[in-house]
Amino acid sequence: xxxxxxxxxxxxxxxxxxxxxVWLFMLVIAVAWVLRLRAAxxxxxxxxxxxxxxxxxxxxxxxxxLDWPVGALGAGYLASVHMVQFLVxxxxxxxxxxxxxxxxSAPAGEAARSSGVRFFTHPLTTLGVFTAVTIATHLPVTTDxxxxxxxxxxxxxxxxxGAGLLFWYPVLIPLHAWFGPPLRxxxxxxLMVLMTAPGAMITFSDLPIYATYELAPPIPGVTxxxxxxxxxxxxxxxxxxxxxxxxxxxxxxxxxxxxxLLRRELAPPx
Amino acid sequence: xxxxxxxxxxxxGAQSTVHGRPCPDLATAAYRxxxxxxxxxxxxxxGPSSAGRRTVGSVARLxxxxxxxxxxxxxxxxxxSAGSTDGFRxxxxxxxxxxxxxxxxxxxxxxxxxxxxxxxxxTLLFFGYxxxxxxxxxxxxxxxxxxxxxxxxxxxxxxxxxxxxxxxRDTPARIRAWLDAMGRGFTGLRGPLEEVNRIQARxxxxxxALPAETGTAYTVGHAAQxxxxxxxxxxxxxxxxxxxxxxxxxxxxxxxxLGAR
Numbered sequence: 001x002x003x004x005x006x007x008x009x010x011x012x013x014x015x016x017x018x019x020x021x022v023w024l025f026m027l028v029i030a031v032a033w034v035l036r037l038r039a040a041x042x043x044x045x046x047x048x049x050x051x052x053x054x055x056x057x058x059x060x061x062x063x064x065x066l067d068w069p070v071g072a073l074g075a076g077y078l079a080s081v082h083m084v085q086f087l088v089x090x091x092x093x094x095x096x097x098x099x100x101x102x103x104x105s106a107p108a109g110e111a112a113r114s115s116g117v118r119f120f121t122h123p124l125t126t127l128g129v130f131t132a133v134t135i136a137t138h139l140p141v142t143t144d145x146x147x148x149x150x151x152x153x154x155x156x157x158x159x160x161x162g163a164g165l166l167f168w169y170p171v172l173i174p175l176h177a178w179f180g181p182p183l184r185x186x187x188x189x190x191l192m193v194l195m196t197a198p199g200a201m202i203t204f205s206d207l208p209i210y211a212t213y214e215l216a217p218p219i220p221g222v223t224x225x226x227x228x229x230x231x232x233x234x235x236x237x238x239x240x241x242x243x244x245x246x247x248x249x250x251x252x253x254x255x256x257x258x259x260x261l262l263r264r265e266l267a268p269p270x
Numbered sequence: 271x272x273x274x275x276x277x278x279x280x281x282x283g284a285q286s287t288v289h290g291r292p293c294p295d296l297a298t299a300a301y302r303x304x305x306x307x308x309x310x311x312x313x314x315x316x317g318p319s320s321a322g323r324r325t326v327g328s329v330a331r332l333x334x335x336x337x338x339x340x341x342x343x344x345x346x347x348x349x350x351s352a353g354s355t356d357g358f359r360x361x362x363x364x365x366x367x368x369x370x371x372x373x374x375x376x377x378x379x380x381x382x383x384x385x386x387x388x389x390x391x392x393t394l395l396f397f398g399y400x401x402x403x404x405x406x407x408x409x410x411x412x413x414x415x416x417x418x419x420x421x422x423x424x425x426x427x428x429x430x431x432x433x434x435x436x437x438x439r440d441t442p443a444r445i446r447a448w449l450d451a452m453g454r455g456f457t458g459l460r461g462p463l464e465e466v467n468r469i470q471a472r473x474x475x476x477x478x479a480l481p482a483e484t485g486t487a488y489t490v491g492h493a494a495q496x497x498x499x500x501x502x503x504x505x506x507x508x509x510x511x512x513x514x515x516x517x518x519x520x521x522x523x524x525x526x527x528l529g530a531r
Contacts, residue, residue, distance in 0.1 A: 011403030207515050214412070214514055217404040223415060224515075 005066065006153040007076030011217040014069070021154065022066045030059060033101065040102035055100020058093040065089060066157060075153050078222070079202075079213040082143075083231040086160055087238040090134070094164030095246065098172050121175050123187050126167045131194040133163035138198045138235075144211045167191070171246070181254035188243045188250075195239045203232025358524060359517040360498060360507030369393070369503040372469045374433065374461040377446040382459055384431070385503075392526050393429045393499040394509075397470055397478070397492055399436035400448040405494050405511045407452070413496070414453020416518040425455075427501075427526055433469070434460040435478035435492045473497060473505070500528040 002008075003021030033055055064070055065085045074081035119125060136142055137156050146152030170176060171184050201209075208214035208224040222230075356362070371385035384395075394413060398406035410432065417425050432449060434440035437460045445458035460466075467477035470493065479491030494511040498521075506528060507521070 009404065207519065211512075211514060215408055215512060218407045218411060223411065225415065 002150055004150040004154045004157075005068070005071035005075040006150040007148040007212050007216065008072075009217070012073070012077050012219055017068050017072065019067055019071065021150070022063070022071065025066070026059070026063045029062075029097075033059070036102055052100050052102065054096045058096025058100065061088050061096070062093045062161070073219075075147055076212065077216045077219055079210055079224075079228045080222075080230040080234055082147075082213075083202075083234045083238070085157070086134075086137075087234070087242070089157055089160040090130070090164035090167075091239060091242045094161065095168045095172055098165065098168050103173055117175075120166070121170050123170050123176075123179055123183070126170055127187060127190055127194070130163045130167040130191065133159055134195060135198050138202065140209045140211070147212045171250075181250050181257075185247050185250050185254075188247050192240050192243045195235065199232050199236040199239070201232075202235060203229055205232075358507055359513070359521050360509045361495075363497075363505055363508055366504035366506045367473055367497065367499075369499045369505070370472055372465075372472070374459040374465070374469075375442070377442040377449075377458045377460075379442060382457070388429050388431065388499065389503060390501050391429050392427055392501060392522070393431055395431045395433070395473075395497045395499060395505075396495075397433045397435050397466065397475060399434055399478075399490050399492065400440050400444055401436065401487075401489075402492075403489070405492075409494075409496060409509075409511065409513070410449070410452035410456070412513070412515050413518060414456070416515045416522065417453055419519065420522070424523070424526070428522065430456045432456055432458050433466055434458070435463070435466055435470075436480075436490045437461065437463055437466070439486075498525050500525050502528065 002017070002019060005019055005022070037052065065074070065088045070081060070085065074083075074085040137159060142156075146156050170179055171187060205228065208228055210224075210228065213227060214224040216224075218224075219227075369385055369388065371383060373381055373383050376382040396406075396409060398409070400406070410430075413430055417428060417430075420428075430453065432445070434445055440460055442458070442460065445460060449456040449458045463478060463480070470477055475493040475495075475497075481488050495508040496513070497505040498507050498509065499505045507525070509517070509521075
């Protein structure tokens with residue numbers, strides 16, 4: 001029995017398979033969230049805050065892409081499904097998990113007092129780390145070396161999640177006073193631009209670049225090159241769409257806050 | 271007829287395993303080359319001040335390095351994965367295997383005389399079966415997709431011949447439909463398994479191994495390499511499972527030229 005989805009040299013089968021490592025991983029995250037919620041506040045309505053429940057779809061999406069069948073298909077059969085895993089683990093689930101995670105409320109800048117925290121949550125660092133992880137984990141040599149082993153596949157999945165959480169943290173949590181909505185929006189734009197390189201490399205390659213998917217037992221209806229192109233286009237479209245949704249939300253909130261501020265300033269005294 | 275001394279070492283010698291997936295030695299060589307190339311990255315020493323700025327610099331350098339390696343295809347499809355030292359990516363057969371004759375039935379029901387029908391042409395011979403879940407469809411589909419990249423005049427000089435090692439289930443119609451899904455103009459042959467195994471032995475390949483009890487769903491053990499008979503009527507190279515499209519793209523023009531020397 002496998003504990004984590006990895007590339008197998010066996011024909012694809014729709015027979016269900018258990019991945020206990022995935023269940024344990026998901027259980028640990030769920031328990032940590034519940035404990036954190038209980039510890040975070042004393043108000044009885046803390047579970048009723050709508051924002052807290054963003055954690056649930058994030059957690060469910062993670063489970064879907066890590067477990068059978070999506071996890072198994074992505075690990076060893078289809079590069080396009082592997083890309084869906086990347087998009088969910090690095091770009092879609094992390095902001096939902098962060099929104100639902102109860103953070104200690106601290107005035108902007110206070111939490112980032114220590115130089116270590118300041119450095120690791122600096123948007124340039126998080127953007128750099130996310131880009132480096134995205135590129136490094138999509139290099140053929142990395143994918144072909146890591147995906148056939150369970151530990152390697154686990155490493156890729158957790159590195160994606162970690163890089164996603166790191167990137168979204170300063171975008172969603174007010175740690176740095178100077179990092180306001182305009183800079184956050186700029187950060188998301190920069191991410192879209194930086195993701196172009198790996199997306200283009202995958203989309204426009206003339207040949208299958210990943211031995212893992214080229215030599216995998218075939219899935220009828222799609223050639224390795226078509227599958228790879230779908231993956232590349234998915235990376236560009238999925239990444240851009242996620243960023244645009246986040247940009248829209250940030251912009252609307254920013255506009256709403258500015259409007260409130262303006263109204264307050266224009267309101268007659270007394 | 272006594273089979274010739276096998277340059278393939280029993281038919282499976284060219285295969286090794288990388289992370290549980292059978293790969294040719296040439297792929298292992300590519301992985302090793304990529305690992306050597308990527309090597310440990312050493313950054314300049316760090317002083318006591320401006321540590322954060324220098325770390326940002328290191329991260330930026332790492333990103334640049336990764337970008338460079340990624341875009342130049344280091345270790346990927348662009349990496350030469352030759353196991354041989356003569357520029358070919360196949361496994362050399364020493365001595366080369368002569369294009370000896372055999373006769374089987376093609377998918378139209380006609381007798382196919384191998385040596386006569388393929389003489390002077392680059393012929394890629396593979397023994398497999400259409401219910402094969404992994405090796406056969408990957409080999410045939412890769413060949414079909416690569417051949418599509420060559421102009422018609424080059425394609426017409428290459429012949430792909432597939433011999434079934436599972437004549438029980440591989441009917442002529444099934445072989446035809448399966449090959450047509452893999453590539454254009456592939457030749458499919460079948461005959462009694464004993465005869466197919468005799469032919470394989472002649473080429474130094476192991477016999478097909480059927481399970482003792484054959485119901486409707488079973489797998490057949492068979493040789494995993496494609497033999498490339500060049501226009502000089504000898505097979506100088508074998509292409510084991512793990513041969514990638516990039517390897518075929520690299521070697522096919524060279525194989526065509528090999529016989530023209």
